[in-house]
Amino acid sequence: MAYRHIGDPNVRPLQPAHLENIELETRYDPGAYNHVPPPGHPPSGYSPSRGVDNDSKNDDDRKPFFHSASKSSQPHGSSWPVQSQRVAGVTPLRAGLMVFDAILASTPIMFVALALTAARLDGEEVSDYGSRLAETLLLSPTIFPLIFAALMGRFFRHLGVYLAERGTTLGRLEQLVGCQSVFTALERQITLRYWSVVGLCSVLVWLLSPVGGQSALRLLGQENNNVSSITTVRYLDPQSSTRSSLEGPSSSNSARASYTSIFLAALLSSSKYQDTPMDLWGNVKLPLYRDIENSTTDEWKTVSGLHGDHATYSSLIGVPVVGLPSRGLSDFNIKARQFDVFCSSNKMMSASPKARNSSLWANVTATWGLEPDQSKTEPGSRPNYPLPFLSMSMVADTANYTNFSVASCDLTYSYLEAKVNCNGTSCGVKSMRKLDLFRDGYVKDADDFTRRNIFLNLMVTLPRVDNPTVGSPSARGSANAEKWMANPIDFIGARYSNVELYKLDPDLFARRLTILWNSFHQSTFATTALGGTLPKNLTETGVILASVGANITFNATQASVVQQTSAVYKTNWKWFIALMFCSLVLLAAAYAGLVLKYITLAPDIIGYASSLTMLNPYVPTPTGGTTLHGLERAALLHDLPVRIGDVCPNEPVGAIAFAKADDSRVARLNRRRWYI
Template sequence: MKGMDFKGYVNASHNERTDSASTTRTWPMKSQHIATITPLRASIIVFDAVIASTPIMFIALALIAARLDGKVVSDYGHKLEQTLLLSPTIFPIMFAALMSRCFKHVGLFMAERGTTLGRLDQLAGCQSLFSAIERQMALRSWSVIGFLLTMVWFLSPLGGQSALRLLETETKAQRTVGTYQYLSPLASQDSFLMGASSINSGRSTFTSLFLTALLSSTKYQNTSMDLWGNVKMPLYSSITNSTSGEKQHVPSPSQANITYASLIGIPVIDVPTTGLSSYNIRARQWDVTCSSNKEMSWNATNFGNLTTTWKLNSTSTSCDNYPCELSLKSVDSSQNFTVAECGVSYGYYEAGISCDGSLCFASSMQKLDLISDGYTQAYDDFTRSNIRRGIMTSLPRVDNFGVADAGARGSTYMERWMIDPIDFIGARYDNVDLWKLSTADMAQRLTILFNTFFQSTYATTALGGSLPTNLTSLADASPFLTFNTTTAHVTNTSTLVYATRWKWFSTLLFASIVLQIAAYAGLVLKYMTLAPDIIGYASSLTLTNPYTPGPTGGTTLNGLERSKLLSDMPVRIGDVRPGDRVGVVAFARADLGLVAGLRRGRVYA
């Protein structure tokens, strides 16, 4: 050993591995300061600071996920979900790297200032959950610190799994306020019933619409919407006897049979096909009440010419106030006549409409002042005279207008519908006995016919729903169409939104904050500690070891620097006193012939 030139050994070994003199590593033979700041060390500090800041990424992910709670699913959220899928892999890796560095530098810091070997070994060896538990058991050190070190490592899998479960999607009711358009009640001012000439010009239109609604009534009479998808208004008198303006509740169609004022509904535009919505619409409707209904002879009825099988008459040509007098006369099966004495009124109502998607129904009704919202007294006078008279003369002749001998065909569809709304379709060639109806049934069914026929005479192009985007242009068109705006409260139940799982959010945030504190603590302690980092390196076993002789100096080298310079030194753990009766196990150089192999039968000190 005396003739060994260790510097020559190191340099010779290195020169065998490289051809460049510029990269030759030399042993530090001169004394030097420790922990000096050099450009290389400064760059390492910056790199370490960046690495120590990586837990901020997981804190940011947790906070972003918290902000997405309750928000509608979006591409931004989808990208966040894809990022979170990587967290169970990335988080444990970063946790192991940063937490083990922290424990290592805490141990080195304590070693510089003085600590116990057991505590140092516990900190330096705490590199994973398993090693933390192993050190606890091997050292028999059941302390609070040891328990906390073990618990800290449980945060590694918890943090990764919590990130994976942090964000989910769920269906949530989203409430918004929308605007719908519905047919204005003032559209009736352009009815075909305004005069004889307009009745004749519109006869083919209102005849087809009215009979279509009537003949399909076996399916749509008790539904909340007509066959074109327009929402129907209940008959106000059927849900209450009150004449006040208080709002009246309308039972759900699934809970009770609702009597609707007409077989034709009110067109409403922009109703979505999904979600729940509620809004109000206004409309005017006729209401017939009857005081008597009986059978009378031909002579007693003054029926006149048999141009139709039933007639609607009035004892006076004018009506100054509601209800206006109305007399129904109908040929019965015995060639006598049904005579019902009734009165007809006109009212203005507001209905609260509830929709489930595009399926809508009236949920409440309220009576309003008739003369309001642009409907003047002058036009009401016109309605009581011309419009009412037009309905009375045209309704009984809808399906037999121009027929030479109307009586030979038997009762009309309207009469057959009044006696039996379920079974009335087809050629029968007989007459029905309307006098058998109660006054309430007579009034109610005549009301439905009155309103259905009236609605078939105006705004006919709006019933099918095929309307232009610019509804205001229809106000100047023929037929005259105007639409009112109503505010709708919409609840969309099919909206997918993000839901942050707060227990997993708390777990991830806590684990990330603990990791961040540990990372910065390890960073600060690393550069506060003057002692070189020699803990945990095999090369540190050569430091002042008599069995691994080397040059003096080099005590400022850290473990990696020493390993780099001594990387070609052959070493062995063996018996350094093979000739003695009791052997000694040590870490020694293997190229000097000073160490022998270990044997099972040999005794060692």
């Protein structure tokens, strides 16, 4: 066999000039291996399975029709097909492979079934069946790419062999057979330097593999169905504050047992409930508005820490609300009025007996007193907001008790609207805004009455609420309200000493006095509505509750209620479509590859190392075997030593070929040597 330089004589050869006309002769004897079948047709009565006609009586007829010319080259202990065969013949082995291929090609059906099952669970309650399905879907990112690679790779390979049998270009054949992953598909496009529609489509098809795996993982979720509705909720009418038992000395004295017990119950439980959004009876508490007044320029001010976290509440007693749904989330608005106290100073002062005789302390019947500050009010004028007043509290361990904590403060009155958010019957204020004080029936005459009567009576009653008319209050120590202002966490119990309120910062003193003032005021009106036992069937706005006391009215407000049902499955329809598309594409490719494999007569020899031995003069093999597939040929020749080397080692220029490596006729390659 000779190898000569071929090309345009004007083109400079790639090898040295002294080697250009060298003829290379192979060291193999081309006649030693006969790969050509004998001429003519198979004899009559020839059976591919037996190789001879049973009826033939001549010994020559009993010899194989097509046999190897060199028996020594036949693989030892193998079943090399030395006799001629028909291609794609149906044998038991081939039939078994067809069944296996059909089962393998049908595996994408399970992803279609998973998608349809998940779609059927949409809206169904969470169950053990759905949990098992969800666990199965967790395996999809691993299983789907594996099956996709197996089936799609087979499809491209069988399509390439099918086209090769009918005739195609080498470039297209290389693109199809080498397209076994998204990387190899891109690699073929780049290395072949040929961008085609087939190559681009193969890349896009391989991108479906991760999409299919991830879509199955994200296919099924859980959610709670929400049922929205509107209901009527009723809250205590803010006008009820004008009907306080502090409207006069007589009513104040007759209702003392009622408001004293309510106020002290709230006060003594404050260590647990003072920072909660609801009081100990389940009434809704309003945060201190001045804490959020300057938080934003919006009309509605958001309360920091919904449901009580980091919020300071203006009172230990909340606003009674009735008609709350026992389940679900609800939002509604309520209105209420609240006091706020601001103090400019808080210090210890000494008062002589003469000074005390002309002041609130003329008849010492309590350790603490509140009185209007006449020095800030013009004679004959009607005091308006802010109302100036003084707080005076006895200081412990002083001779004749002549030292006092004196705070100079101002009192304001506000009308507020609050947005309340509830989870079942657990509620909290989420935002507030300030309204005009004189609206919703509250007129100036009512405000004059409040300032002249209720405020003044509150100043007289609050300091003595738990220490009325005793011979020597100083001997008993500070009242519970004073001790609470000094330390709201640790104040309960008999302590025969006076607290030192002058040590408190004026702002802190004002905050605690605000809470006490509002709490005591709220304990003096609508007292029978504070216990949380209101009837649930209020049907009219402003209804008078005869069962809980006269003149107690409730205002209606509309509440938006969202009730959550038990958890249900939710199918993500976008991922459902993605999974169905990827699965159906894979299923179509799998069945198409199955059909192409068994309608193609040509054996699958493309891309196998054993295919390099087919009709290769440098690899001696028995005659025949041209119908073998690549893996079948590899199984029969698995012990054959081979090498890619120089088949012309003794020539000036070598030749590289795939050859048998069991002797010295094939040399190893050398970087310094020239090859054709």
